[in-house]
Amino acid sequence: MANKPKLAFYWAASCxxxxxxxxxxxxxxxxxxxxxxxxxxxxxxxxxxxxxxxLDDKEIDVCFFNGAIRNEENEEIAxxxxxxxxxxxxxxxxxxxxxxxxxxxxxxTESIIQRVYCTTPSLDQxxxxxxxxxxxVPEGNICxxxxxxHVKTLxxxxxxxxxxxxxxxxxxxxxxxxxxILAGQLPKVGSTIxxxxxxxxxxxxRQKGRSxxxxxxxxxxxxxxxxxxxxxxxxGIICCGPATRAGCGLPCISANMxxxxxxxxxxxxxxxxxxxxxxxxxxxxTDNPAELQKIMxxxxxxxxxxxxxxxxxxxxxxxxHKRP
Amino acid sequence: MNHNxxxxxxxxxxxxxxxxxxxxxxxxxxxxxxxxxxxxxxxxPEYNPRRLLRLVMMEMEEEAYESxxxxxxxxxxxxxxxxxxxxxxxxxxxxVKSLAVExxxxxxxDTVSVDESLxxxxxxxxxxxxxxxxxxxxxxxxxVNDRFSEVDANRCMGCGICxxxxxxxxxxxxxxxxxxxVRQIPHEVVKTDAPSLMVFICDWSLRADADLxxxxxxxxNVKVIHIPCSGRIDPQLALLSLxxxxxxxxxxxxxxxxxxxxxxxxxxxxxxxxxxxxFDQMDLADGRVRFVQIGTQxxxxxxxxxxxxxxxxxxxxxxx
Numbered sequence: 001m002a003n004k005p006k007l008a009f010y011w012a013a014s015c016x017x018x019x020x021x022x023x024x025x026x027x028x029x030x031x032x033x034x035x036x037x038x039x040x041x042x043x044x045x046x047x048x049x050x051x052x053x054x055l056d057d058k059e060i061d062v063c064f065f066n067g068a069i070r071n072e073e074n075e076e077i078a079x080x081x082x083x084x085x086x087x088x089x090x091x092x093x094x095x096x097x098x099x100x101x102x103x104x105x106x107x108x109t110e111s112i113i114q115r116v117y118c119t120t121p122s123l124d125q126x127x128x129x130x131x132x133x134x135x136x137v138p139e140g141n142i143c144x145x146x147x148x149x150h151v152k153t154l155x156x157x158x159x160x161x162x163x164x165x166x167x168x169x170x171x172x173x174x175x176x177x178x179x180x181i182l183a184g185q186l187p188k189v190g191s192t193i194x195x196x197x198x199x200x201x202x203x204x205x206r207q208k209g210r211s212x213x214x215x216x217x218x219x220x221x222x223x224x225x226x227x228x229x230x231x232x233x234x235x236g237i238i239c240c241g242p243a244t245r246a247g248c249g250l251p252c253i254s255a256n257m258x259x260x261x262x263x264x265x266x267x268x269x270x271x272x273x274x275x276x277x278x279x280x281x282x283x284x285x286t287d288n289p290a291e292l293q294k295i296m297x298x299x300x301x302x303x304x305x306x307x308x309x310x311x312x313x314x315x316x317x318x319x320x321h322k323r324p
Numbered sequence: 325m326n327h328n329x330x331x332x333x334x335x336x337x338x339x340x341x342x343x344x345x346x347x348x349x350x351x352x353x354x355x356x357x358x359x360x361x362x363x364x365x366x367x368x369p370e371y372n373p374r375r376l377l378r379l380v381m382m383e384m385e386e387e388a389y390e391s392x393x394x395x396x397x398x399x400x401x402x403x404x405x406x407x408x409x410x411x412x413x414x415x416x417x418x419x420v421k422s423l424a425v426e427x428x429x430x431x432x433x434d435t436v437s438v439d440e441s442l443x444x445x446x447x448x449x450x451x452x453x454x455x456x457x458x459x460x461x462x463x464x465x466x467x468v469n470d471r472f473s474e475v476d477a478n479r480c481m482g483c484g485i486c487x488x489x490x491x492x493x494x495x496x497x498x499x500x501x502x503x504x505x506v507r508q509i510p511h512e513v514v515k516t517d518a519p520s521l522m523v524f525i526c527d528w529s530l531r532a533d534a535d536l537x538x539x540x541x542x543x544x545n546v547k548v549i550h551i552p553c554s555g556r557i558d559p560q561l562a563l564l565s566l567x568x569x570x571x572x573x574x575x576x577x578x579x580x581x582x583x584x585x586x587x588x589x590x591x592x593x594x595x596x597x598x599x600x601x602x603f604d605q606m607d608l609a610d611g612r613v614r615f616v617q618i619g620t621q622x623x624x625x626x627x628x629x630x631x632x633x634x635x636x637x638x639x640x641x642x643x644x
Contacts, residue, residue: 105606106605106606198442198444198492199444199446199491199492200444201444201445201446201447202444202445202446202470202471208445208446208447208450208460208471209447209448209450209451210447210450210451211450211451211453211456211458211459212451212456213451214451231447233448233451234451241446242444242446242448242491242492243491243492246444266444266491266492267442267492268442268492268493269491269492269493269560270560270564271560271563271564273602274558274559274560274563274599275491275558275560276491277559277595277598277599277602278488278489278491278558278559278560278595279446279448279452279489279490279491281559281591281594281595281598282448282451282452282485282488282489282555282591282594282595283448283451283452284590284591284594286590286594287580287581287587287589287590289593292593292594292597293597296597296598296601299598301605302598302601302602302605303602303605303606306602315560315563315564315566315567316563316602316603316606316608317606318567319563319566319567319606319608320606320607320608
């Protein structure tokens, strides 16, 4: 068939979970493959960057780009794929919001390199080997891509047409989005696809908190026996559900674990972590500054909790990295 | 007090029978409560708890229901420790108000409302409200049972604590909605030698007309956004201000224990303290966001706080 839509899949700074979610389509993927041409998918098929370079501009119909922008190579390929694709989809939490790699923005490149190559206790530190951008060997000069000072989202470096959230996007949502693409029914450019408009609480079946319920101590899921029918917040457990878009089908909540926030903020929210902070801090019950410090101590790693998947996309990260 | 068991129940009896209303008769009309009341000073000169209690004792039911005192009391309890008779006045007023609601009277206050197209039914508003105004209701929407928040307008005092805490922006009140406040934050501020400051000020914490004049006396670089209570502050508003290039943010509220809406100051303190911890983790903690609590006796202190903040921000700029 001459007019089969051409698709591309790419992974930048990611764990591979987004790739697994596509393979989870199983036999549906085999059927799907007959309806489309996959022209680039380095994780699963043998393509080279030159194959993409050889394509005409806008020859790819839809490119699913997962992973954050962590280094020069990620950015170079993002620009290349943008040029070659009619539609660019930020696929998964990392390209959408920075995801888990985005938590590196708590730190900077130098301290990360120090930690990974020098001070990790299990390392043999005697040789002091550090990765070099470029290295002379008898055969010539070999280079690795330069790691950036901080992690960026795809939309921070390129124009993105659609955002598909999730760590990873759940397989049923992937399938429905593929159907939408085949039917040529993609919504308005800039939309979030494969997810709901409202938050996790909208579909969470748990009994919600009552009037005047306040928190004196936050607990972590492993510290208490959790009631499977009651709102996590009402049990003093931080749940990101109130500030997280629904669409995941609640795998965490059903497994009696609080929402981690991977589907990102709902429509209209700019900064997921600060909105979640605003909701949760208002539940704290104290008028005593010393007690407040003690209560806040029970939130281990507030940035990592409130911005677990969205730090690279946050104003907090922007403020840190814009500083002179 | 009605000592005759056969006599018909009076209005005062009904007020006394509601928990909170039992101290009615202890009032000997000294007026100390009026002298402590922020509403009387700032909003409604006719506001007068002493007089309301007297109306009840004189069986002037209609007048009591129509009195602004019945509806404007937010239970801040500034009058409570001052009352020589130790009457929990807001309790008595609350009892009158609940009878008024039973009779079909409604609150004249501007209250919040919920946009169901945005509400996820998370119940954050239900939990944070000092007045138990919001509650969840169930409704069938497109054949599916869905939950939404609904606000009891007769309980809502319009503080905006729920507006700030709602993660989806579903709750709003004219003038204090997210859009109304975000609109006042400049999009981009050009950096100059003088640092710029955004002041979010709770209008109750302005202790005199002179305080407002102080606020207005600053040049362009000090921008002021009025909020109904410091509990209306949402960390996203502070972050948006900083992103626009403003050098620092000062949030002003009342002293803890003196908050007009009971817990607004404590809520704001929790939010800003938590934001501070995040700044610390991000290596950004340099005091550029500050929360100050202005006591009822702190007339003119706003000038000192703004000047100190500007000095601090100037020293930060010099370091850069």
